[in-house]
Amino acid sequence: MHSERNRTILKFAAPLLTLLSSAPALAQEAEPASVAGVYDGSQMEMAATLELGEDGRYRYALSYGALDEFSAGTWTRQEGGVVLDSDPSTPPRFELLGTERGSGAADVLTLRLEGTGNLPPQLFSAIVERGDGTTSELDFSEQGLEIPVAKGTSGLSIGFALPMYEVRGEPVTVPDPAGKVLYFAFHANDLGFKAFHEALLFESDGLFLLERFGREIVFRKVVD
Known part of the structure; x- marks a missing residue:
């Protein structure tokens, strides 16, 4: 069911720049027409669009390099800008499938990751915390990931990440x-859906500002 839902969402999201014309609108209290409208936040190497509907719904899409994300939900006017709250979604997750002892090298912990689909394994990382409190982030290869383990190590904490x-x-x-x-599976679920929760977009001279991926996106209203 998750894969079917994910295919539906990806179909809904691509191409991203047509998202705003295809997403459904739900009835909400109308916001001022002077604020409602379509905003363009595109800049070098980035395409971004935001629609603030007069029905209180928003739609958002961004394409940055190999990354595509989108979102939809409700927006409200607030002093200093507008606040976005996304529709419910199912975030991606990692699942431990099983453990084998003695099948790996004696001085390493080996991690295998399945279910990455079209995403190269090299995009995934493991956050390793050792008993002495030190933490390191290690990248996967196509063969998986081997973590050196010192003699006498009693335990490790392993967390997975998809930083992109x-x-x-x-x-x-x-x-x-x-x-x-250790064998893990990656469940993409609603990968690419950006969940906003009471996210404030600051307003400045009719422009709305959003921080994403270390860059400031300036949304300017599109005038017909």
Whole structure:
């Protein structure tokens, strides 16, 4: 069911720049026409669009390099700007499928990740926390990931991440990790849907400002 829903969402999102014309509108209290409208936030290497509907619904789409994201929900006027609250969504997650002991090298913990689909494994990372409190972030390869384990290591904490989409999973504690192979699955679910919760877009001289991926997006109203 998740894969079917994900295919539907991706179909809904692509191409991103047609999202605003195809997303459904739900009845909400109308906002001032002077604020409602379509806004263009495109800049070098980035395409971004925001629609603030007069019905209180918003639609948002962004394409930045190999990353595409979109969102839809409700917006409200607030002093200093507008606030976005997304529709419910199912975020991506990581699942531990199983553990094998003795099938890996004696001085490493081996991680295998399935279900990445069209996403190269190199986009995924593992956040490793050791017993002494030190933390490191290691990138996957096509073969998986091997984490060196010092002799006598009693346990590690392993968390998965997909930094490109700001996805981070819950950490898993691995006791006595040396020589183990852990198998994980990635469930994309609503990957690409940006969940806004009481997100304030500041207004300045009729422009709306949004911080994404270390860049400031300036949305300017499109005049017919």
